[in-house]
Structure formats: structure tokens, C-alpha cells
Amino acid sequence: MRPFDLVLFVLAAALGTALIRYLPARYAHRAADPRLQRLLQGVPAAALGALLVTSFNSALPPHYLVTTVLALALAALLSWRPGGVLWPVVGAVAVAAAGLWLHLG
């Protein structure tokens, strides 16, 4: 993408996100349709599932399937206890670095 397209992308993403934050704060005291609320509740999890499928092959250089699976399995394991996302991310990066260093395909 050209720099101009990247700037346009940031502006479009920022404008939409600002409206998503602004409008509910502006109209919070008006009743919202409960079905719409339930539909919106499902979007983040659905997005995560879809993103995992679409990004699985591009996370690491090609032919590093074993390293990718091991790193993500560790991230899932470390996420199972309550807490933030820091240690799962750090753990996965450490496994990925070790896998790349060892050429663990």
C-alpha cells in the first residue's frame, strides 16, 4: 500500500471507531434493542475465530507449521489461568524464536 492509502486507512478506521465510542455515550439513556445487543456481543469472539483461520499461515515464515502450532498451544495453555495476555504472548514469541533458531519446521 502507498503511504497515502495507509493514511486513508488510519482515518477510516479511526473515524468508525470514534463513532462506535461516541454514539453509545451520546445515546446511552435511550433503550437499545436487546436482540441487537446479543448480536453485537457475539461479534468479538466470531472475529477472533475468523482471524485465527485467516492469519494462521502468515504468522511465521512458511514451512514452520510445527513451531506455529507449538507456540499457539503454549499461548492457549498460559491463557487458561486468569490474568492478562502478556505471558501467553511472551511465551509464544519465545517458542517461535526457539523454533526458528532450531529450524523446527
Added chain:
Amino acid sequence: MDKPRYGFVDPRAWPIAVGYLPVAFAFGLSAVAVHLPGWFAALLSLMVYAGASQFAALHLLASGTPFLAAVVAIWLINLRMALEGLAFFRRVDWGRRQPHLGLLLTDETFVAASLGDALEPRGYLKLVWLPYVTWVGGSLLGVLAGSLLPTLLRHAFGIAIDALFVSLLVHAVRSDARTAWAAGAGAAGAFLGAPLGGWSLVVGMACGAIVYLLATMRSARSA
């Protein structure tokens, strides 16, 4: 009882800021790892300020997703903030300032601000400014460090985005089992919609949201 009065920072802001710093740092590093310019990562943090969608943006742009599909995906990922805003701002009545203050609400500040007594606007600002500054500063640091790191480590940081998605998903499933259905349907929709290219993400999100709605209606009927 008197309400607690803090200096410039609400003490609840510190753990949020400490948590944001390494993730923002990883975001800056990841931007460099996928060969996107540093200024783009910094601008995204400054203007969008929404972690998961920013990581998604890196992946979408690096994998050549069409412009419009990538923008719509970012909006859909951030839609959850509409719910958080609705939930939080129903509890307070700050008049005309309220919508502008809503621009700094994130998942974490929403939780912190929702706990305890309803905040006044000034108290809310004392809670939200430090995490925002930390997020932007951490992204900049990550960009600067990214250009100095060895190639192997830069590649390794490519997994940070997926690890973040896995972690967020596990946390979501632990708190609400129906999210597993939504995530599964989202993944299936994206897989089956692969011939549509970048739009497969939007298809996946729509499938997952509908499945979540159906699961919620079914559990409400059986309750």
C-alpha cells in the same frame, strides 16, 4: 462517606498502564516485522487506540486484504465497545461532555471505571489518560526497537498477533461458553468464505454473531 480524591492519576490506572506497555511494545515490533512503516503504527495507536483491532490491521494489510474489507473488519472488531459504552454511560449523567469522554473508553478502562461508585468526569479522566499515553508511547518504543532487533527475533514477533488472538479467545470462552460457538462459527465462515479473499473475515464475523444470537435465544428458552 467522602469520595476518594486522587492527584493526577487514579491508582487503578497504573496496573492497566503496566499491562498496556508490553502489548503496545509488541504491536510496534509487529508492525516493523510485517514491513509496515513505523509512523503508520504510531498513528494507528494515536487515533484508533484499540489493541486487538490494531493487531488485526497489521495482519490484514500485510496479507493484502482489500482496503474496504480491512476497514469493515476493524469496525466490526471494535463494535464490542458500543456495548461497553452503552453499559457504562447509562450509569452516569455527564451532560454534553459525555460523548467526548467516551472516546477514551477501552475494555480495561471500562471494567475499572464500572467497578465501585459512579465516577465524575474529572475522576474518569484521571483513570483514562495514563493508559492512553502508555499505549501510544509503548507503540513508539516498539517501532524504534523493532528496527534494531535481529531478523530472527523480528520474525518470531510475527506470532505475537496470533498468540494475542488465542489468549483473548481463551479468556472469552472461560467467561461465557457461548463464545466458543461464536468463535467456531467465525472460523468456519472464514474458512468456507476463503474464495472471497479478504471478505472471508467479514463473512466469518457475521456467521459467528448469528450463531451467538441463536445460542443466547436457545439458552434463554431452556432457562
